[in-house]
Amino acid sequence: MPQLTDEAAPDEAAPARSAPDEAAPDRSLPARDGSAGTWMTPEAYGASRAAVWTAAVVLVTDTDGRVLVQSVDYRSDRLLPGGAVDAGEAPSAAAAREVREELGVDGRYPRGLAVDWIPADTPGFPAGMRFPGEILYVYDGGTWTPERIASVRLPAQEVTGIHFAEPAELPALMDAGDARRALSALRARINGSGTALLEDGRPTVPTALDRLGVLRTRRTAQRGAWRAGPVPAQLPVRDHRGWLFAPDGRVLLLIARATGAAHLPTPAAVATAAAFPIGYRYGDDCRAEGGEGVHARTAARLTGLPPAGDPAYARLLATPEQVRELSDWGPAGARELESVHAARTRFSLPAPARTPPTELPEAATRW
Structure with a gap:
């Protein structure tokens, strides 16, 4: 930032210093190369500033x-x-x-x-x-x-x-x-x-959400009512997804690189341990596209990843709340989160702090 002065002439004598051994240059005098230094009048400095x-x-x-x-x-x-x-x-x-x-x-x-x-x-x-x-x-x-x-x-x-x-x-x-x-x-x-x-x-x-263009594609609505517990035997399962926990309490989230769409992974796609059913969604949207069925949810510990993941998807770690905010689950989303946090407690995992979702390193799956 230029130094300000009320003096119009840069070569006027500088005020006396109280400490004679100060080494700071006298900027009221011309620089050695003949320029006037960095002094500016308040008027000149104000005129030089960008107005927006x-x-x-x-x-x-x-x-x-x-x-x-x-x-x-x-x-x-x-x-x-x-x-x-x-x-x-x-x-x-x-x-x-x-x-x-x-x-x-x-x-x-x-x-x-x-x-x-x-x-x-x-x-x-x-x-x-x-x-x-x-x-x-x-x-x-x-x-x-x-x-x-x-x-x-x-x-x-x-x-x-x-x-x-x-x-x-x-x-x-x-x-x-x-x-x-x-x-x-x-x-x-x-x-x-x-x-x-x-x-x-x-x-x-x-951030990773910016680079992947998350939310540029319409979220898939899954607004069926939430039911905790295993899927009843008489109900067909149309979709099975997993809340797969890393040791820090975050969960695995997949982002389609082509569209930015976010969704939970299928449990069979990665290495897991101690899996158990936490609930399912059931409602009108679950009967769409040619038949009745439910969306099942499983909780498990995330223990490893395939040697070569599908390049079409980015694998992020996110908090359960962030997963919900990137999804269109309707009012039942709050009840599903309750079941997710109950599963996290069952695994004795910490409640993760909200931080930007990050791409999953292999080290994140080591217990």
Whole structure:
């Protein structure tokens, strides 16, 4: 950072030093190469700084993991709640004000999910606007219950409606940059590792979820009711997946590299020990695609991996909560998690802290 001075002439005498043996150079004098050094007047320094806009938006999801977007009367695509930060206003205060003005809902949103730098040459801004670039803060609005959603009251103008969208729908509903930013912020929330730094909606340090493009494909709905315990003999099993625990309490999660789709592995695909059934899903969605059946779930210790895993899938370790947030399981997902944590306790494993899902190293399966 340049040094500031009120002096206009760089070659005026410097103030006397109190310690004659100080070795710091006198920057009020010209440098040895004849340049004026780094002194700048406050006026010159202020003029040299980049000027950008500042805005704040809030990412809200419902209990099914869908993202709240709103329709407005001044553009065709949809937006997250939020808007410009007023002069002298803190970004978090702007976020709360905008949600109150646009949706009629009071709240505080102190947790940042992402900070995005939007360059001045971003397409879509009219030339007359002289868009200088923008710093945009994305705050975590949390998960809204049906009761809170029902309390939304739209203003007389500007916001014409709200909609909860499947994350994979956002690129079709929003401006491309807005959709990238929203998905990056949603992945940052699932990662639980703090605020993500973005440039034009892209993380400067992508996590595994970012690199694999998780949530770009619509999640497969499995909304059948949860039943704990073994599958009854009279019910056919249409799908069998495993909650396979690593020693740190996390579980194995597969991500399709081509689509970013997330799902639990089949127990037979990897080496396991101490397997036992924890429950099954049963309902209308389990009878789809040509027949009745249930989705069975088994818990087991993960003890090893095949020598050459399927290259079509990335193998991640994630917390059970992260697995649920990447899945579309409906209200029964909470009951399934209860059974999963009961299985973890039965294995005497720790409750894992929320950290970004990581690709599975062989060492992670050693007990």
